[in-house]
Amino acid sequence: MSPLSWWDHLIVLPVLLPLVAGALLIPVNQKHHQLKFGCTAVVSILSWVLAVALMLLVDGEHWPKGIGVYLAANWAAPFGIALMVDRLAALMLVLTATIALAVLVFSAQRWGRVGVHFHSLFLFLLMGLNGAFLTNDLFNLFVFFEVMLAASYGLVLHGYNLNRIRAGMQYIAVNLVASFMFLIGVALIYAATGTLNIPDLAIRVPMLRPEDSYLLSVGASVLALAFLTKGAMWPLGFWLPSTYASACPPVAALLVVMTKVGVYAVLRVWLAVFGDSAGALAGFGLAALTVGGMATLVFGTIGMLASQDGARMAGYGAIISSGTLLAVIGQSGGAVLAAGLYYLVGATLAMSAFMLLLELTERIRPPGASLLAVTMEAFAIDDKPEDPVGVVIPGTLAILGLSFVGCALVISGMPPLSGFVAKFSLFHALLDASPPGPGGVTPTTWVLIALVVLAGLASIIALMRLGVRTFWASGTVTPPSLLASEVAPVTALVALCLVLTIHAGTAFAYMNRTVDGLKRVGDYSERVLGQSPVIRAAGAGGSR
Incomplete structure (x- = not known):
């Protein structure tokens, strides 16, 4: 094989850049905050540029079949570590880099100064997320999950207080159990198939003996429990609302992306391994995903209506979005999945913006409310940074109010923003995928549509109630002093929803191409397993 082109090396850079930068920043003293922020900002911007470049390369099919493969250490799959980028992975990389950059700018003057290793943990989390999207091997996925989770443990406790420590301990315990299940599931799958490479699994599954198929089913079920715990499916997502409510706003915004990693893993593994070509195991677990997604919608809807605190509402909103996506994956139709991916992008952007916005709207409250909040948390450890010495930006209340309304409309799926477009397209795809005739639309489809509508109504009721209480029912409202670095990320994320x-x-065209590529499972096996190591000339230092 000829030497790699320069763009082939771009595939590994989203993992290497934050890894190296995070390690180098660990010994840097916290008093050099500007230096640490500058390095993290450079890496975050480069990560965004790399993600966009990879998206353009895969969508332009600069690699055969729109799939780029990078063999780490120059060992062929399935034995070596093979990183892979396709349209879905590139989409998730761009989404992650966009939110990470917004979070970093938002935390520059306040939360980034608390603690000693915020920037290193931030970069390690970014590395784990990028690696999870780029890998196509279950064991390497486990490794990147653990890197991501280890960094998130420190970030969830960042700016610690009593409630944050309590919720953080619960978050750590739940994820340790999920990681243990992940490892057990991986071991069972390897025992049944002899491989953990996802494209290689797709080839071997149809040829398994019945006893091995049963072992694979057990292993996949245990693995699904780990994925769905991280993806917050009911009843496995009980930890999420309290964690969202307790984490500092920038970290909570990053947790929104982390929740979607579990959903991404289910989508990636199940479509490849248990697709139409899986023989007797074709469609394994998809019905359970649909039922679990609908149960999650019910749980999130009840929690949304019962919540009074904005951060808990955001947590239940994330549960609703996860339930919707899991039910969509269970339906596994092409147009349905395309609408689901469009919904994933819009909901994640809006929810992250909402988590950041909550801290800014807290400053609207009169001083008495702040004093009451401090009194309720008396004697608790509180490492929250002091309010910044900002300025009253012209139209501050209008900016905050419009951003709040924009987030609420997208999260609830009300017109005219992307949440409504996504849900309308989803309903159309669900009905269009049903067989023609009077009894074509199944009861499951009607129940799913009804639950999505009810969840949207519950969300808009809860969020508008919060908005009225924040902007109109607080008596005389004084425009808060804000920093431009806090307002800009929120407005940018809301503008992206617009x-x-x-x-x-254009977005749906990309999503349709993404789903079409995911359905061609054989292309992944051909590209990943067919990628040969680079053979060097004899005079260039050896055979490999």
Whole structure:
């Protein structure tokens, strides 16, 4: 094989850049905050540029079949570590890099100064997320999950207080159990198939003996429990609302992306391994995903209506979005999945913006409310940074109010923003995928549509109630002093939701191409397993 082109090396950089930068920043003293922020900002910007470049490369099919493969250490799959980028992985990389950059800018003057290793943990979390999206091997996915979770443990406790420590301990315990299940599931799958490479699994599954198929089913079920715990499916997502409510706002915004990693892993593994070509195991577990997704919708809807605190509402909103996506994966139709991916992008952007916005709207409250909050948390450890010496930006309340309304509309799926476009497209795809005739639409489809509608109504009721209490029912409202670095990320994320609405046609075209590629499982096996190591010339230092 000829030497790699320069763009082939781009595949590994989203993992290497934050890893190296995070390690180098660990010994840097916290008094050099500006230096640490500058290095993290450079890496975050480069990660975003790399993600966009990879998206353009895969969508332009600069690699055969729109799939780029990078053999780490120059060992061929399935024995070596093979990183792979396709349209879905590139989409998740861009989404992650966008939110990470917004979070970093938001935390520059306040939360980034608390603690000693915020920037290193931030970069390690970014490395774990990027690696989880790029790997196509279950064991390497486990490794990147653990890197991501280890960094998140420190970030969840960042700016610690009593409630944050309590919720953080619960978060750590739940994820340790989920990681243990992940490892057990991986071991059972390897025992049944002899491989953990996802494209290689797709080839071997149809040829398994009945006893091995049963062992694979057990292993996949245990693995699904680990994925769905991280993806917050009911009843496995009980930890999420309290964690969202307790974490500092920038970390909570990153947790929104982390929740979607579990959903991504289910989508990636199940479509490849248990697709139409899986023989007797074709469609394994998809019905359970649909039922679990609908149960999660019910749980999130009840929690949303019962919540009074904005952060807990955001947690239940994330549960609703996870339930919707899991039910969509269970339906596994092409147009349905495309609508689900469009919904994933818009909901994640809006939820992250909402988590950041909550801290800014807290400053609208009169001083008495802040004093009461401090009194309720008396004698608790509180490492929250002091309010910044900002300025009253012209139209501050209008900016905050419009951003709040924009987030609420997207999260609830009300017109005219991307949440409504996604849900309308989802309903159309679900009904269009049903067989023609009077009894074509199944009861499951009607129940799913009804639950999505009810969840949207519950969300808009809860969020508008919060908005009225924040902006109108607080008596005389004084415009809060804000920093431009706090307002800009929120407005940018909301503006991206607006752009996603205006260019919905372009976005859906990309999503349809993504789903078409995911359905061609053989292309992944051909590209990943067929990628040969680079053979060097004899005079260039050896055979490999």
